[in-house]
Amino acid sequence: MDLTRIIETIVGQMRDADDRGVVASYIPELAKIDPARFGIAIATADGRMVKGGDADTGFSIQSISKVFALTLALGKVGDQLWKRVGREPSGSAFNSIVQLEREAGIPRNPFINAGAIVIADINLAGHRPREAIGEQLRFLHYLTEDDSIAVDNAVARSETETGFRNIALANYMRAFGNIAQPVDLVLGTYFHQCAIEMSCSQLALAGRFLMLGGAHPAGGRVVSERRARRICALMLTCGHYDASGDFAYRIGMPGKSGVGGGILAIVPGVASIAVWSPGLNETGNSHLGTVALERLADATGWSVFSARAFS
Numbered sequence: 102m103d104l105t106r107i108i109e110t111i112v113g114q115m116r117d118a119d120d121r122g123v124v125a126s127y128i129p130e131l132a133k134i135d136p137a138r139f140g141i142a143i144a145t146a147d148g149r150m151v152k153g154g155d156a157d158t159g160f161s162i163q164s165i166s167k168v169f170a171l172t173l174a175l176g177k178v179g180d181q182l183w184k185r186v187g188r189e190p191s192g193s194a195f196n197s198i199v200q201l202e203r204e205a206g207i208p209r210n211p212f213i214n215a216g217a218i219v220i221a222d223i224n225l226a227g228h229r230p231r232e233a234i235g236e237q238l239r240f241l242h243y244l245t246e247d248d249s250i251a252v253d254n255a256v257a258r259s260e261t262e263t264g265f266r267n268i269a270l271a272n273y274m275r276a277f278g279n280i281a282q283p284v285d286l287v288l289g290t291y292f293h294q295c296a297i298e299m300s301c302s303q304l305a306l307a308g309r310f311l312m313l314g315g316a317h318p319a320g321g322r323v324v325s326e327r328r329a330r331r332i333c334a335l336m337l338t339c340g341h342y343d344a345s346g347d348f349a350y351r352i353g354m355p356g357k358s359g360v361g362g363g364i365l366a367i368v369p370g371v372a373s374i375a376v377w378s379p380g381l382n383e384t385g386n387s388h389l390g391t392v393a394l395e396r397l398a399d400a401t402g403w404s405v406f407s408a409r410a411f412s
């Protein structure tokens with residue numbers, strides 16, 4: 102299989118695509134991004150990096166940060182975390198509030214906004230927001246072996262000024278006793294985590310521990326094999342909100358999207374893949390990013406449901 106050729110073909114097709122989706126505008130700073138951008142990077146289990154298009158351009162990782170935040174929070178509190186957050190697909194939009202009343206302030210999963218805000222509360226415990234964000238950045242530096250990854254403060258400010266739904270979610274959960282610390286500090290942590298800027302190349306590197314069953318490619322262990330498998334299971338079932346079923350059907354890889362237009366997808370034992378195209382579909386996931394991953398899955402046979410991926 103010539104992965105370089107496959108990537109070249111996909112990049113060409115995505116460059117020429119007419120329907121590019123719609124760039125998120127509810128965070129004003131994100132609305133400025135050029136919808137013509139497209140990047141893809143693949144870190145393989147045998148240590149190669151294959152990339153194309155705008156693979157080295159930084160973008161706002163947004164909800165992809167929830168994967169790394171969850172990993173950190175599990176490291177701090179372990180399975181206690183599941184008393185405060187569920188593990189079921191929500192079948193609702195990423196920023197939905199409807200289930201919280203019926204389910205007494207316990208979010209369905211750690212990847213919808215409500216769940217990620219609880220995770221931010223866990224990661225903030227005992228810290229100031231600045232320290233909690235510093236810890237997340239250090240974790241990403243360790244995973245990527247790249248210390249240049251930082252927060253885009255303009256994006257963080259933009260979301261802080263307009264994040265009324267998230268403010269509502271956090272206050273609502275606090276009313277049920279599921280947010281322990283002041284809401285503004287928890288949201289400060291959450292907004293800055295979402296505003297971390299990374300390129301596809303950096304994201305693909307950061308995802309390697311999930312591809313490698315929890316091991317760090319440079320040696321040592323990031324998480325146990327079991328935890329890596331479980332994080333991947335949550336990505337597959339919940340990583341694309343109410344389009345998680347469609348993503349599993351079309352692509353069949355654990356994946357996590359963000360409204361910045363990025364997607365991190367993992368083929369366990371094979372590849373860690375990052376794609377970026379800022380235009381979103383109606384479920385808030387990257388339109389061309391999803392199409393590109395579908396083409397990649399078809400061309401390579403990479404899918405957790407495909408025998409070909411592991412032969």
Ligand SMILES: NC(=O)CC[C@H](N)C(=O)O
Pocket residue numbers: 162163164165195196214260267292295358359360361385
């Ligand atoms: N789906 C997303 O990427 C949403 C993240 C965004 N920061 C928000 O909270 O609305």
